[in-house]
Structure formats: structure tokens, C-alpha cells
Amino acid sequence: IYLKSGAAVSIDGAYFFSPYIGIGATLTSESYQISSSEPSTLNPQPSTLNPQSSTSWSMTGGINLSYPISNRFLIGGKLHAGYSTTLKDEENNLPETKGIIYTAGIHTTYRAYEKLNISLNCDYNLLPESGSITNSALHSLNIGLAAQIPLEE
Numbered sequence: 001i002y003l004k005s006g007a008a009v010s011i012d013g014a015y016f017f018s019p020y021i022g023i024g025a026t027l028t029s030e031s032y033q034i035s036s037s038e039p040s041t042l043n044p045q046p047s048t049l050n051p052q053s054s055t056s057w058s059m060t061g062g063i064n065l066s067y068p069i070s071n072r073f074l075i076g077g078k079l080h081a082g083y084s085t086t087l088k089d090e091e092n093n094l095p096e097t098k099g100i101i102y103t104a105g106i107h108t109t110y111r112a113y114e115k116l117n118i119s120l121n122c123d124y125n126l127l128p129e130s131g132s133i134t135n136s137a138l139h140s141l142n143i144g145l146a147a148q149i150p151l152e153e
Contacts, residue, residue: 006032008142014064014078024064024078026103031055032140056127058084058101066109074109084127099128109148117148 007030014024032054060082068074084101105123112118127138 004033006030008144010144012146016064016066019068020066022064022066023061024080025059025061026078026080026082028058028060029055030058030140030142054086056084056086056097058082058125058127060101060103062103072111074111076107076109078103078105078107078123080105086127097128101128102126107146115149117150119146119148120144121146 008028010026010028012024012026014022016022060080062078062080062082064076064078066074066076080103082101082103084097084099086097103123103125105121107119107121109117109119121142121144123142123144125140125142127140
């Protein structure tokens with residue numbers, strides 16, 4: 001089973017006790033297609049008779065890290081765990097799936113203005129197994145761009 005590209009929307013927040021370490025939480029909605037065969041270099045579209053799409057929601061929380069490289073640049077990461085649910089899709093005969101999700105992520109942030117940061121991030125997610133589709137966990141890699149509003153005192 002292979003996850004094809006899709007879209008994700010997240011709301012992410014963190015409270016930092018120091019410039020380096022904090023706690024955070026993320027609420028995410030993802031939509032992606034599932035394929036039963038791997039795409040080849042000659043045919044980038046996997047050959048599957050019934051392409052299936054899936055939508056999932058997850059909420060995670062855990063440790064967030066940040067390291068200031070300069071006054072304007074930061075690098076950081078996160079290690080989160082949480083709960084994920086994949087919605088039931090009767091059209092594609094997909095059952096609802098619930099379970100634990102694990103997330104590890106890295107990011108680089110540019111402080112563009114006093115109240116606006118721009119961040120490039122990459123998150124790896126280990127999703128729960130998908131019931132009738134696969135009996136093993138699914139893996140996803142989310143790459144994104146974010147605008148952040150720092151709420152400093």
C-alpha cells in the first residue's frame with residue numbers, strides 16, 4: 001500500500017519555557033489517495049483498479065525544540081504523539097480507523113518582521129494501520145510552508 005500526494009492543513013502552537021525547549025500541540029486534517037502498487041520511473045501513476053482516497057484528522061502533543069542560529073534564523077524540531085482517526089468512506093468501501101499517531105519534525109524559521117515568522121517544515125508521521133486496506137502502519141511525509149505569529153510579551 002502506498003500513499004500518494006495529497007493536501008494537509010494544520011494548526012500548530014507551542015509554549016517555550018526557554019529559547020530552546022517547549023511543549024506544543026498540533027491539529028491536522030489530511031486528505032490523500034491510497035494505491036495498491038508502487039509507481040515506477042516509466043509510469044509515475046501506480047496501476048490500480050480502484051484508487052481510494054482517505055481523509056484523516058489527528059491531534060498530537062509533545063516536546064518542541066528550537067535553536068537560534070542568529071537574530072533572524074532558527075532551526076528546530078518536534079517529537080509528538082497523539083490520536084488519529086480516518087473517516088469512513090462508504091463510496092470507496094474504507095472503514096473508519098482510529099489509533100495512536102507518532103510525529104517527528106524539523107523546521108527552519110526566518111523572522112521576517114517583529115510579529116511575522118516564515119517557516120519551512122518537514123514532518124514524518126507514523127499512522128495507525130488502515131484496517132481492511134493494510135495490516136501494517138502507514139507512513140507519511142508532510143513538507144510545508146507556514147506563516148507564524150509569535151505571541152511574545
